[in-house]
Amino acid sequence: MSTRARPQPKGGKLRPPKHEEHADRRREILEIAGELFAERGYRATSIRDIAERAGLLAGSLYYHIRSKEALFVEIHNTALAAAATRIHKALEGLTDPWARLQAACLEMLEIQLNSASLTLPIMNNLRSVPANVRDVLIQQRDDFEMIFRELVADLPLEDDIDRNLYRILLLSLLNSADGWFREGRLSRAEIAAQILRIFRHQRHSNRQVPSSDKLS
Amino acid sequence: MSTRARPQPKGGKLRPPKHEEHADRRREILEIAGELFAERGYRATSIRDIAERAGLLAGSLYYHIRSKEALFVEIHNTALAAAATRIHKALEGLTDPWARLQAACLEMLEIQLNSASLTLPIMNNLRSVPANVRDVLIQQRDDFEMIFRELVADLPLEDDIDRNLYRILLLSLLNSADGWFREGRLSRAEIAAQILRIFRHQRHSNRQVPSSDKLS
DNA sequence: CCTACCGATCGGTAGG
DNA sequence: CCTACCGATCGGTAGG
Numbered sequence: 001m002s003t004r005a006r007p008q009p010k011g012g013k014l015r016p017p018k019h020e021e022h023a024d025r026r027r028e029i030l031e032i033a034g035e036l037f038a039e040r041g042y043r044a045t046s047i048r049d050i051a052e053r054a055g056l057l058a059g060s061l062y063y064h065i066r067s068k069e070a071l072f073v074e075i076h077n078t079a080l081a082a083a084a085t086r087i088h089k090a091l092e093g094l095t096d097p098w099a100r101l102q103a104a105c106l107e108m109l110e111i112q113l114n115s116a117s118l119t120l121p122i123m124n125n126l127r128s129v130p131a132n133v134r135d136v137l138i139q140q141r142d143d144f145e146m147i148f149r150e151l152v153a154d155l156p157l158e159d160d161i162d163r164n165l166y167r168i169l170l171l172s173l174l175n176s177a178d179g180w181f182r183e184g185r186l187s188r189a190e191i192a193a194q195i196l197r198i199f200r201h202q203r204h205s206n207r208q209v210p211s212s213d214k215l216s
Numbered sequence: 217m218s219t220r221a222r223p224q225p226k227g228g229k230l231r232p233p234k235h236e237e238h239a240d241r242r243r244e245i246l247e248i249a250g251e252l253f254a255e256r257g258y259r260a261t262s263i264r265d266i267a268e269r270a271g272l273l274a275g276s277l278y279y280h281i282r283s284k285e286a287l288f289v290e291i292h293n294t295a296l297a298a299a300a301t302r303i304h305k306a307l308e309g310l311t312d313p314w315a316r317l318q319a320a321c322l323e324m325l326e327i328q329l330n331s332a333s334l335t336l337p338i339m340n341n342l343r344s345v346p347a348n349v350r351d352v353l354i355q356q357r358d359d360f361e362m363i364f365r366e367l368v369a370d371l372p373l374e375d376d377i378d379r380n381l382y383r384i385l386l387l388s389l390l391n392s393a394d395g396w397f398r399e400g401r402l403s404r405a406e407i408a409a410q411i412l413r414i415f416r417h418q419r420h421s422n423r424q425v426p427s428s429d430k431l432s
Numbered sequence: 433c434c435t436a437c438c439g440a441t442c443g444g445t446a447g448g
Numbered sequence: 449c450c451t452a453c454c455g456a457t458c459g460g461t462a463g464g
Contacts, residue, residue: 041343043259047443059445060449068443127257128344158413165402165410169389172396180388186381194381197374198415263459275461276433284459435464442457448450 026064029054034075041128042072069133076137080144083111087147097154098200104151106192108174113181113188145171156202170199242280245270250291257344258288285349292353296360299327303363313370314416320367322408324390329397329404361387372418386415 032053036045047068048058065071090107094100126134145167152167173195186194248269252261263284264274281287306323310316342350361383368383389411402410 041259043257043344046441048441057450058443059451059453062444063449128259161413162402162410165407166414168396169411169414172389172392173385176388176392176395179392180384186378191381194378195385197377198382198385198417201414262457264457273434274459275435275437278460279433433464436462438459438461440458443455445454446452 029061029064030071030075030078033071034079037072037075042130042133043128069130072129073133073136077140080140083108084144084147086111097151097156098196101151101155101199102192102196104148105170105174105195106189109177109181109188109192112174112177158201161201166199170195245277245280246287246291246294249287250295253288253291258346258349259344285346288345289349289352293356296356299324300360300363302327313367313372314412317367317371317415318408318412320364321386321390321411322405325393325397325404325408328390328393374417377417382415386411 029050033045033050036049036053039045040049047061050071051058051061054061087104087107090103091100094103126137129137148167148171152163152170155163157163157166181191245266249261249266252265252269255261256265263277266287267274267277270277303320303323306319307316310319342353345353364383364387368379368386371379373379373382397407
């Protein structure tokens with residue numbers, strides 16, 4: 001009777017096993033919860049909001065999840081992993097360090113500005129999360145930042161630029177994109193290009209034209 | 217009996233009038249609430265938290281404030297006004313556009329990283345605020361951004377840099393400073409200098425040497 | 433400024 | 449997955 005509302009294929013062969021159905025339902029719930037957390041933040045999203053959107057009652061959610069905190073941590077991890085995969089894919093085949101950085105920035109923008117799927121912008125907004133949970137999340141974010149650490153390490157930056165701060169500032173911009181982005185004026189690709197125009201500093205020349213500059 | 221705990225000067229002349237005492241108490245409450253909002257965000261700060269820190273009971277707060285929302289709006293306004301004043305003061309006497317920008321950045325950093333007084337970093341963290349309140353706040357923030365609009369307008373930037381986005385990115389960095397700043401490694405002044413090193417682009421030359429430049 | 437309370441909502445649980 | 453709850457906490461109010 002729990003499957004009352006869902007159409008069932010007649011042949012037993014076509015029906016997936018129970019635990020698979022259950023895993024699907026769980027994934028569905030994670031996705032819904034992810035959207036809500038991304039839209040409203042941790043605290044402003046109630047367990048009842050999630051349940052309602054998933055079509056069940058608040059108490060029933062606990063058949064699928066252990067707690068609100070565990071739910072959030074799992075979503076955050078999934079989102080980080082998905083984001084890392086997307087960025088790695090976006091870098092495939094690119095060798096020029098500036099081109100690689102620009103591609104990574106663009107992909108980060110797409111990720112942060114798309115709250116539609118599990119690959120979502122929860123990376124900010126951590127202040128609404130209980131302190132104990134936040135500590136776990138921040139550590140996993142550090143792992144994720146390794147990608148950018150390597151990207152920045154490859155840049156031919158002037159010596160007086162602190163690469164650590166450079167990376168932190170860049171990531172801070174990208175992670176808070178949904179706070180400052182306004183649809184319409186500039187495309188995401190144009191914004192990525194602009195960001196790179198600002199962050200692009202080379203040891204000797206500032207433009208593509210390698211000429212006309214002398215060393216320090 | 218409401219003044220029971222506070223020492224009272226004997227002579228009537230030394231005691232401030234009732235309405236002044238009351239205004240003092242109110243200011244005290246605003247300051248306390250401001251710190252809490254800055255630390256925990258709007259939603260995570262309860263009226264009872266504020267009351268406790270101020271030494272009274274939750275219900276009694278409503279003798280001083282109209283509502284939690286009104287309290288937050290008032291604090292936000294006060295903070296923005298104080299920040300604008302501080303930045304204007306920091307710019308006094310400076311004429312070089314890059315020096316002015318750097319001074320403004322440093323002052324913004326100091327403001328954002330100091331959650332001790334009413335001049336505090338509430339500018340971020342707006343997602344935990346109810347939507348209707350947020351709209352009011354964002355508009356007043358726009359007024360505040362005018363300072364940076366002018367600072368950026370004065371910069372001798374290359375033509376292919378979008379000054380609007382340039383300002384938005386810079387402000388986003390500064391406003392989220394308490395999210396990425398780590399005490400210890402670099403001083404605030406050093407960070408401001410680094411930010412300027414990144415955001416400094418001139419039409420023809422990239423260094424301080426004023427020579428060897430021709431006008432466009 | 434306190435006492436004493438309101439209705440609403442929260443995360444979570446027991447028992448089926 | 450539902451019914452029927454729990455204790456805790458929320459913003460806010462009445463009446464003094």
